[in-house]
Amino acid sequence: MNDSVAPDLRTVPDELVTTAAVPRHSRPYARSTGPPRRVNPRDAVELQLLQIWRDVLGVDGIGVTDDFFDVGGSSVYALVIVGLIRQRFRRRLALDVFFSAGTIEALAGLLRGGRRAARTCVVPIKVGGPRRPLFAVHTLAGTVMHYAPLANALGTDQPFYGLQATGIAGGALQRTVRAMARRYVSDMRAVQAEGPYQVCGYSAGGAIAWEMACQLAEAGQPTSALILIDAHPYSELPLDDSYWIDLLAHRFLGFCREAVDIARLPTDEVRIASLVEIAHRVCRVPPDYGPDEVRRIVRQHMSIAEALNVYRPRPYRGPALLIRTDAHPDGPDETRGWPAVDGGMRVVRSGADHFNVMGETQAPLIADAMRPHLHTEP
Amino acid sequence: MPAVGTAISPSASLQDLGVHYYLLFRFVRELENEFQIRIGDADLDYSRFDTVGDVARLVRSYERGDAH
Numbered sequence: 198m199n200d201s202v203a204p205d206l207r208t209v210p211d212e213l214v215t216t217a218a219v220p221r222h223s224r225p226y227a228r229s230t231g232p233p234r235r236v237n238p239r240d241a242v243e244l245q246l247l248q249i250w251r252d253v254l255g256v257d258g259i260g261v262t263d264d265f266f267d268v269g270g271s272s273v274y275a276l277v278i279v280g281l282i283r284q285r286f287r288r289r290l291a292l293d294v295f296f297s298a299g300t301i302e303a304l305a306g307l308l309r310g311g312r313r314a315a316r317t318c319v320v321p322i323k324v325g326g327p328r329r330p331l332f333a334v335h336t337l338a339g340t341v342m343h344y345a346p347l348a349n350a351l352g353t354d355q356p357f358y359g360l361q362a363t364g365i366a367g368g369a370l371q372r373t374v375r376a377m378a379r380r381y382v383s384d385m386r387a388v389q390a391e392g393p394y395q396v397c398g399y400s401a402g403g404a405i406a407w408e409m410a411c412q413l414a415e416a417g418q419p420t421s422a423l424i425l426i427d428a429h430p431y432s433e434l435p436l437d438d439s440y441w442i443d444l445l446a447h448r449f450l451g452f453c454r455e456a457v458d459i460a461r462l463p464t465d466e467v468r469i470a471s472l473v474e475i476a477h478r479v480c481r482v483p484p485d486y487g488p489d490e491v492r493r494i495v496r497q498h499m500s501i502a503e504a505l506n507v508y509r510p511r512p513y514r515g516p517a518l519l520i521r522t523d524a525h526p527d528g529p530d531e532t533r534g535w536p537a538v539d540g541g542m543r544v545v546r547s548g549a550d551h552f553n554v555m556g557e558t559q560a561p562l563i564a565d566a567m568r569p570h571l572h573t574e575p
Numbered sequence: 576m577p578a579v580g581t582a583i584s585p586s587a588s589l590q591d592l593g594v595h596y597y598l599l600f601r602f603v604r605e606l607e608n609e610f611q612i613r614i615g616d617a618d619l620d621y622s623r624f625d626t627v628g629d630v631a632r633l634v635r636s637y638e639r640g641d642a643h
């Protein structure tokens with residue numbers, strides 16, 4: 198077997214998960230001939246706007262290119278949404294500007310304009326509710342979009358915050374898992390000053406969530422729920438640009454002839470040019486994304502991959518839950534080698550696979566598995 | 576990943592051998608280079624790449640020229 202197909206993806210690239218429910222063997226984005234498909238959020242700004250629209254309009258299944266009035270909007274709802282945008286983004290939008298934008302995609306473009314580096318890595322995915330907040334750590338992509346179905350499945354009473362990578366938030370890249378965890382703990386404590394905390398991480402986010410729980414324990418702050426969703430303690434991720442460029446193409450297209458053909462292109466620059474064209478064609482990136490954005494996304498992946506490859510999780514004493522999706526156990530250690538002290542880790546198996554476990558179909562089942570471990574009190 | 580030298584049978588799962596779903600398109604590229612074939616879109620389906628035997632049958636069908 199050629200080396201290029203051999204790396205052991207102990208931590209698999211989570212950015213490949215879409216927020217839409219996609220059958221395992223389908224090619225979700227190739228040659229669609231049906232009615233216009235829903236366009237899911239592509240970054241944290243679109244995700245937060247979508248949650249606001251969803252909460253205010255009480256409608257599921259909104260896409261970021263849907264027109265406000267087509268999904269049940271009215272001038273009263275617009276007033277409420279403009280108020281929430283002012284609260285969450287600290288930006289004032291005039292009502293006529295809101296109406297002329299008309300879609301989440303266009304509103305996000307306005308809000309991104311002139312944006313400086315975010316002051317926090319926290320992305321409020323679901324705000325409000327009486328329960329203790331749950332904080333979910335980004336995956337290899339550095340983003341938190343794939344948590345939206347889970348946040349919704351956990352119900353309206355469960356506040357849910359994402360923690361996105363500093364590079365995605367517009368700041369400098371963090372180079373180690375410990376540095377990432379330190380930053381996210383600090384930002385999380387700006388939302389919830391004192392523990393007990395609830396932290397979860399899917400795929401690559403698991404190791405970072407683990408390190409956060411260790412650092413919180415050192416600070417005398419308990420973590421009442423540490424939940425790892427199909428996460429591995431050790432990673433051996435490829436560190437070449439070509440690999441990540443090809444994977445992004447696969448993410449956009451699925452397993453099809455065109456994805457294979459991109460992997461055959463001679464140089465990274467040619468691949469990136471193709472990737473940009475495809476990304477726009479399948480609506481997986483905001484309209485202003487170009488080659489520089491793709492390079493930035495690749496750098497972000499590589500940076501997190503490098504950090505994970507050298508991270509060695511420390512022993513942790515506290516309640517932890519591992520939700521596994523694999524049908525074939527890695528070995529006799531059901532906990533995959535997570536260094537939980539005194540048998541503090543429980544393991545639950547899911548019938549999903551790594552890539553659909555966070556989709557809309559599986560999210561309610563994962564939420565059910567998580568719920569007994571989450572606290573009902575603030 | 577299996578240990579080096581482990582016998583690989585036709586029923587061996589590609590996933591168990593470390594060819595993850597998201598490496599399949601690169602795997603296909605290598606198959607095409609090695610066997611000088613071009614696999615059609617209709618055959619680029621995860622279900623056709625479950626086991627080593629599946630892949631062998633697919634490659635043979637292209638070598639015989641009776642594939643899509």
